Amino acid sequence: MSEKKLQVLTGIFMVIGLICLSYLAIKLGELNLLGNERYPVIAKFTSASGLRVGAYVEAGGVRVGLVDKIEFDTDDYLAVVTMAIDNTVHIHEDAMASIRTAGIIGDKYVKITPGGLDYLEPGGEITETEPSINLEELISKYVFESGDKKK
Amino acid sequence: MLTLAIDGKNYLLDLVERLGRAGIFLLMGLWRIVTPPYKLQPLIKQIYFIGSRSLLVIVVAGVFVGMVVALQFYDTLVRFGSVSLLGAAVGLSLMRELGPVITGLVIIGRAGSAICAEIGIMRNESQIDALECMAIDPYRYLIAPRLLAALISVPLLTAVFITVGIGGGYFVGVILFEVSPGSYFIGMYDAVLWQDIVMGATKSLVFGLIMIWVATAKGFFLHLDKSGVHGSEGVSKVTTDTVVLSSITMLFADYIVSSLIL
Incomplete structure (x- = not known):
């Protein structure tokens, strides 16, 4: 496998993982990023x-x-x-x-x-x-x- | 002194020796993560191997675990007329327990065994000695990227598992059994607190560390195995040991982390 393809696939995984992580943290954990509500x-x-x-x-x-x-x-x-x-x-x-x-x-x-x-x-x-x-x-x-x- | 000798072998001393070796091994690996030079290319390769290649199996596992949790809780809650708690039950059980544990077990089976076999074969064929001859630090080149890749990938995979599981629970609860979508999601958002997220994240980090620690250490010290089994049979033995030992250690750590946080 070429190095570029490897990096792209790794990147896709990281993006999906981070989206899920931020969904859980912000929606479920009620993490306040934008100051106190x-x-x-x-x-x-x-x-x-x-x-x-x-x-x-x-x-x-x-x-x-x-x-x-x-x-x-x-x-x-x-x-x-x-x-x-x-x-x-x-x-x-x-x-x-x-x-x-x-x-x-x-x-x-x-x-x-x-x-x-x-x-x-x-x-x-x-x-x-x-x-x-x-x-x-x-x-x-x-x-x-x-x-x-x-x- | 330590005297628990059976058939001329001091098992207790042997156990202490192995624990010490594994502990020093972990410290060496972790030390290479924090000190330069940093090797990015092996890290990306390992994240690809542990993370990207496991994504599909985690998604499939997550959907079905979420669905079966929703099904079981629906059947239980409907007897008490508390179906509105379905979202909370699914969210909490996935977040705190099922997400980290099942992700951990799947990754042990998919990546932990492969990593152990890979490093075990390297040790068998004296590739690790060859690296040392060429003044390449095997800890930096082999162990540190895998440890760091696991610490990055396993929490992300756990997050994917939980998110997909919540979706699977939504499918069963809301679409099949017609629980109102509002009570599913609002109940979940209210019930899951920040400390539950912290618990899930802590568990997945600890599990990721344990499974790769056991896998790499078992493979790396293949030649020191006291049972005297080497060669291809030795690789098969340490791979089996890895899966068993890391699963057991992980479930043990699960209880410890839960009791510390609760």
Whole structure:
């Protein structure tokens, strides 16, 4: 085989491979090459039980971002959830963030209820939060408390 | 001291010696990759051999693996009414596990065995000694291009495999079983995170290194084989050893990498 043909065939392989690699990295891995399309917003919850990194952030049922990071603040014993919100979406300072469940056994997501004051700066904090609802606790409370009343 | 002698042979010492030899061999090869002079022509030839020539078999394997994964997950998910998770299941399983592993096994069979036999025959016919006589560094001329070519080709082939597999999954899920294309792709894009891409890429790099390391080292040290089998029989033996040992080592490394990243 001539040297040129070898190089061309190798080149074709490299191009196909790189196209596939960039498809996977950009589409699936959500690699941001063109600057940040999202900005961070934090919210502190008394319980972030069941919430995972990569969970949706929804406002009005529409996806507006993802949960980026979940940490535990040892100073005030709260779960600090960092969310990456799409640049096109502005969140009010007095908006409320609550952790909800999609369906009964579905994934946890963060629901943003809009407020009415000024918009938050990137890195700002949503102060009004509602922790994740523990379905088991609710059910046991309902079942056992109603049982007690019958006595 | 190391004393595990059976029939007058110290197997434990032998094992340690072989491990050390293979380790030094790898370091020598990797050192030649980073130090000049760089040899481009042998590298292109090896990328052609490991990469381009494997492209077709990887595409065919990728389509069918993607299709069967989609078929199996569809059948499982439809029982729970969670067919919308099909894209996520196909994307994650291909990205994290099936893509790197099956690509690795295919490349071991297609390129690893051939490289081992090629270098083994060179050793048999004293071609490697001839290279040394001519003051040509066999590590630079034979080993480094193959190692670097594997480190470049295997991740690219893995990416091709996964992309084609996603397409095969699309064919079965969306076209045959009429899952909505939106839920297939959006579910996949949401479920697959950057760390999954990192995991797939790390695995394919590690697997590429392992398979070519084992193949070249087995061929290169053909004459040092303690079982005393040389000649054409020796080539056949080390080629078989290569396929077995690199597959096992690869699957072992698969678990290690997964547990380190997760």
